[in-house]
Amino acid sequence: MKQGLSWFNTSSLVIGFLFLYLPIALLVIYSFNESKLVTVWAGFSTKWYGEMLRNESLMNAAWVTVKVAFVASTFATVLGTLAGLIMTRFGPFRGRTLFSGMIYAPLVMPEVITGLSLLLMFVAISLDRGFVTVTIAHITFSMCYVAVVVQSRLVSFDRSIEEAAMDLGCTPGRTFLQITLPVIAPAVVAGWLLSFTLSLDDLVIASFTTGPGATTLPMKIYSQVRLGVTPEINAVCTILVGLVASGVLIASLVTRRQEVRREAEERAAQAAP
Amino acid sequence: MPEPSQDPAPGEKIAYLGGGSASSGFFTGLHARLLLFAPYRLFVLLLVEMGFSGRSLVIAIPYLWLLAFFLAPFLIVLKISLAEVIVAQPPYTPLFVFIEDGFIAIQASLENYLFLMEDSLYWKSYVSSLRISLISTILALLIGYPIAYGMIRAPKRWRFALLMMVILPFWTSFLIRVYAWIGILKKEGLLNLALTQLGLISEPLTILNTDIAVFIGIVYSYLPFMILPLYANLEKMDLGLLEAAADLGCRPIKAFWVITVPLSLPGIVAGCFLVFIPALGEFVIPDLLGGSQTLMIGKTLWSEFFNNRDWPLSSAVAVILLLVLVLPIVLFQRMQERSTRAEG
Numbered sequence: 001m002k003q004g005l006s007w008f009n010t011s012s013l014v015i016g017f018l019f020l021y022l023p024i025a026l027l028v029i030y031s032f033n034e035s036k037l038v039t040v041w042a043g044f045s046t047k048w049y050g051e052m053l054r055n056e057s058l059m060n061a062a063w064v065t066v067k068v069a070f071v072a073s074t075f076a077t078v079l080g081t082l083a084g085l086i087m088t089r090f091g092p093f094r095g096r097t098l099f100s101g102m103i104y105a106p107l108v109m110p111e112v113i114t115g116l117s118l119l120l121m122f123v124a125i126s127l128d129r130g131f132v133t134v135t136i137a138h139i140t141f142s143m144c145y146v147a148v149v150v151q152s153r154l155v156s157f158d159r160s161i162e163e164a165a166m167d168l169g170c171t172p173g174r175t176f177l178q179i180t181l182p183v184i185a186p187a188v189v190a191g192w193l194l195s196f197t198l199s200l201d202d203l204v205i206a207s208f209t210t211g212p213g214a215t216t217l218p219m220k221i222y223s224q225v226r227l228g229v230t231p232e233i234n235a236v237c238t239i240l241v242g243l244v245a246s247g248v249l250i251a252s253l254v255t256r257r258q259e260v261r262r263e264a265e266e267r268a269a270q271a272a273p
Numbered sequence: 274m275p276e277p278s279q280d281p282a283p284g285e286k287i288a289y290l291g292g293g294s295a296s297s298g299f300f301t302g303l304h305a306r307l308l309l310f311a312p313y314r315l316f317v318l319l320l321v322e323m324g325f326s327g328r329s330l331v332i333a334i335p336y337l338w339l340l341a342f343f344l345a346p347f348l349i350v351l352k353i354s355l356a357e358v359i360v361a362q363p364p365y366t367p368l369f370v371f372i373e374d375g376f377i378a379i380q381a382s383l384e385n386y387l388f389l390m391e392d393s394l395y396w397k398s399y400v401s402s403l404r405i406s407l408i409s410t411i412l413a414l415l416i417g418y419p420i421a422y423g424m425i426r427a428p429k430r431w432r433f434a435l436l437m438m439v440i441l442p443f444w445t446s447f448l449i450r451v452y453a454w455i456g457i458l459k460k461e462g463l464l465n466l467a468l469t470q471l472g473l474i475s476e477p478l479t480i481l482n483t484d485i486a487v488f489i490g491i492v493y494s495y496l497p498f499m500i501l502p503l504y505a506n507l508e509k510m511d512l513g514l515l516e517a518a519a520d521l522g523c524r525p526i527k528a529f530w531v532i533t534v535p536l537s538l539p540g541i542v543a544g545c546f547l548v549f550i551p552a553l554g555e556f557v558i559p560d561l562l563g564g565s566q567t568l569m570i571g572k573t574l575w576s577e578f579f580n581n582r583d584w585p586l587s588s589a590v591a592v593i594l595l596l597v598l599v600l601p602i603v604l605f606q607r608m609q610e611r612s613t614r615a616e617g
Binding site for chain 1: 335426444496553
């Protein structure tokens with residue numbers, strides 16, 4: 001049997017990707033619609049983008065969201081990288097099972113539970129809800145994603161290089177900075193990007209843990225969406241989708257190129273006598 | 274490549290603290306310089322005295338964070354689920370009450386849990402969540418399998434691009450993807466418009482605010498979770514097996530059922546769990562696409578908390594939801610472990 005696409009394979013791919021992309025494409029197209037009615041096409045216009053930029057509360061929410069996402073993803077990357085390192089390189093220690101449980105559990109935890117439990121704790125320790133609490137909540141769930149990404153990279157990476165460095169007198173800290181970190185850098189960057197988008201995207205946990213003055217963009221979108229579909233929200237969504245899509249594409253192309261180069265180098269190294 | 278093992282390398286047992294080695298490096302240098310300051314020196318001495326090494330300090334940072342912001346909140350939920358609702362700030366009764374003579378009384382009531390069993394709204398929500406998640410998972414499998422299968426039959430040079438195309442929607446905002454469907458599914462929406470203009474229907478269909486819209490939303494949102502494990506599994510399959518079957522006179526459809534499906538079973542199971550587990554606690558999709566009659570437990574918890582402001586009861590709902598989730602999660606974990614062992 002030849003390797004190739006039958007008509008069935010082709011049509012399932014085409015229909016599948018249409019299903020995945022058509023809704024977003026329609027959303028983007030209708031953000032350029034002149035008419036306020038979402039389903040009536042009344043000509044091309046960018047007026048909703050202007051409207052969006054003039055909407056102060058929307059812009060405030062966007063700013064809050066970017067700030068939260070930036071701070072949270074940076075902290076989450078540090079904590080998550082440490083956690084990934086501990087899981088793969090630190091061997092057994094007391095409470096390891098609990099630790100790996102706490103790393104994996106947030107990944108499958110329903111957001112309503114995470115949000116509710118964090119809120120109840122913030123109330124219990126009477127921490128005022130706002131920017132800080134949302135950021136803490138986002139750090140907590142995104143560090144687990146970072147840990148898993150970093151961990152999968154570390155597992156596939158030959159640890160004998162690290163051992164060689166330490167045998168040659170490198171301190172563990174220096175080994176980490178000079179050997180391990182450069183190798184896992186793509187995973188760390190990917191983890192940062194993942195946490196950034198997760199934070200940018202989160203509605204449920206932010207709704208529970210936020211307070212006055214720290215309304216995030218998803219919360220704003222959500223409250224508007226409940227009132228109906230508007231071209232202005234389409235415009236906001238288009239910009240978000242565009243930003244995230246280009247970021248992910250660039251990141252994946254960069255890591256792809258690095259991998260191709262590394263493979264070529266490895267091949268060259270093996271070919272050399 | 275050597276097997277990644279969990280045994281500690283001898284080099285890792287070296288304590289990070291306490292100085293000793295004269296090698297350079299940013300942190301060692303910083304550490305050496307900070308040792309000149311009495312408070313830092315005292316702190317380090319104290320830690321070393323207590324048996325802390327650098328290793329355990331590194332472990333402690335993420336460990337304490339997760340204990341404080343993941344585990345402790347759960348214990349608080351558990352505690353509050355045993356309390357009663359009162360009009361106060363915070364709006365629940367305390368679990369421990371200090372009474373005279375220094376005694377502490379524990380005030381716990383299972384009333385919330387009893388109420389969850391009595392009031393049909395709650396158990397109906399749980400059952401309905403299970404039903405909706407199950408149907409959506411099956412639909413996602415039926416849609417995802419042909420896509421994953423098409424991907425491995427595609428020429429090799431396309432694979433990376435196809436894989437990226439599956440992953441990309443996963444990165445775009447969940448809320449936006451759900452929102453996009455509202456404009457399509459509503460009564461005067463794009464789907465009805467297209468169908469009427471094609472002459473397929475005369476009356477607009479009511480899809481938004483029904484269970485069907487929720488199925489569409491869940492399948493759409495979680496389809497990458499179904500496709501990726503299936504793809505990863507199918508990619509490893511030896512296509513020569515299908516060739517052999519064809520040479521021996523097996524028709525392609527039969528070969529698919531006899532060879533491809535059994536071999537991809539781990540991928541099928543993993544994909545199903547990855548869709549089913551998050552769908553069970555979903556809030557955004559049933560809230561935005563479902564109707565008032567669409568019951569899902571995430572939505573019930575949300576309205577119990579935000580609309581009825583009954584914190585103890587919503588905590589009890591959360592505890593039960595967690596218990597419902599434990600079984601599929603444990604099953605999934607077991608299966609993953611077995612498959613990694615089989616591979617290793």
